[in-house]
Amino acid sequence: APIDILGLSNGARAGLTGFVAGIARKTVIDNVTINALLPGPFDTDRLRGNFAAVSKSSGKSIEEIRKERAASNPAGRFGTAEEFGAACAFLCSDKAGFITGQNILLDGGAFPGTL
Template identity: 55%
Template sequence: MDLGIKGRKAIVCASSRGLGKGCALNLADAGVDLTINGRDEKITHATAEELRAKGVEVNVVLGDVSDHETQDALLKACPEPDILVNNNGGPPLKDFRELDREAILQGVTQNMVTPIELMQRVVDGMAERQFGRIINITSLSVYNPILGLDLSSGARAGLTAFLAGIARSVADKNVTINNILPGKFDTDRIRNTIVFAADKKGLEADVEKANQMAMIPAKRFGTIEEFGATAAFLASAHAGYMTGQNILLDGGVYPSAF
């Protein structure tokens, strides 16, 4: 399927690995030129070479996307993006009683403030050019709480509510804002979480992994390629009538008919 975005330009945050990389790979397959971002220089440049092999232009911006200097560098490398994929690491598992004000503010900055700041800088240009696709990677925990990830869940839920009205305000300019809510995907983050959970329970990591998969109706973790394919469709020319939506990708975990 031709997504109709060949030659478009995208900023994909936190895209050296994991779900962000999955988005970048699928956008590259669609012919989109990319500005990618990561903290690890070696891994980020390796991802850039993998993407360039698909025949697209790739800029690399190193650093924490929550830092204003990194945001400035992203917009300098790609001053008129057609597509923005907001992604960022979240706070680690922690009992809410252990969170101090500094930790709470940092979590809200990572998962709510940062994507808002980037959208502020690109949305009007997208509206003027009559094309824009903004995709926010949030979490299934927005709908289905995960004890210990309360800060991440709260910040991402705040972002979701914040953008609900904004998405409708730019829809007539062919600018869409949608959120993808991932469940359990085969990424470094979940592998670390499995080890953490296994240690707590006194289990081998492989046993804990199998136990977690058994709780998913699909009986497996998702792949970054599957995630990226959904993001690429939301970024496509065919998705202009879909905005303000929360797209669940969780293998059927969330038990709801509506």
Template identity: 45%
Template sequence: MASSKRDLYQNIMDLGLKHKTALVLASTKGLGFGVAKALSREGANVVICGRDEAQLQSALKTIESESGMVSGLPCDVSQLSCLDAVFSHCESTFKPPDILVYNNGGPPSGDPASFGPEDFNDAFHKGFHTAVYSIRKALPHMQKSGWGRILCITSISVKQPIDDLILSNTTRTALTSYIKTMSRQVAKDGITINSMLPGPHDTDRLRSLAASIADQNKITEDQAMKRLAADIPVGRLGSTEEFGAVAAFLCSKHASYISGQAIVHDGGAIRSTF
């Protein structure tokens, strides 16, 4: 597996990311970590963050050993004060971010009828307001320098709503609309804004879901993982390395004509045409 990961990056084109500064939020594991590793391998100076100190140190050690310039600090991206801190850390360690990758954990699942106004207010704060806040903090430097890349990680529920994820469906769809609108406003400044919509990927979060399915159905975790992959046309789950490679391209010099787009990364799972 390690060899195949190296091959993936040995064969990739020069993305023009050397010496760019990238801030990747919620990036000590899972998809965010995959993006941070991909950007670092391409020569970017990367700042990562996450809530768990031990996980943060492990992620920093991994990226340092693989590629190079990385820094980070503990941060709960649902807290605006923490976002202020991580932006300040990025600027003092390297410079203000040329690349912003917004990532955040999803809101809780459940019966759509069970959620009231307070649940939606909380979900919109964590999944929409913090994204807008982060984008607004990143834009001044990008506009001044005449170049910038902003990428938000959302969900395939934007394209195909998932029944028990009404909080995610609504907040991430709102963010997608914001991205589309803002992309038109900043295009003249050399800034692109896009989102990536992940389907099922082999992450700790999905394995936790598989463990729950296994317990409920009296099957093994491996069997549960196979069930989760069964409806994906390519016949398997996505990897964080694959996701990171696509994200790195969208943040590159070669993606300057791609903006305002919601790009699905799901192995063909959703049935929507658009």
């Protein structure tokens, strides 16, 4: 979903999504699949850096901010690198050869719509 403070990024991501959908339908005949993984909140250095910045400006502890943000996700937690890697490995495997041109949400249910 577009994020209001990321205007240029929103446009680029929308363009990439359209590109992936179009080109994937041309390459699948040659057993080349192209899909997009769309991650939500994952436990990364960037996320932890954001917690530190919010902590500094709000006076709340990093752990308090972390718990609040995790609780705001329907899964009640952040994704892990292992989960992202497993999804990527599956899509790159021969078991996913009939999946192409898709945007796969990995967000713990954060996106409020259906795709």
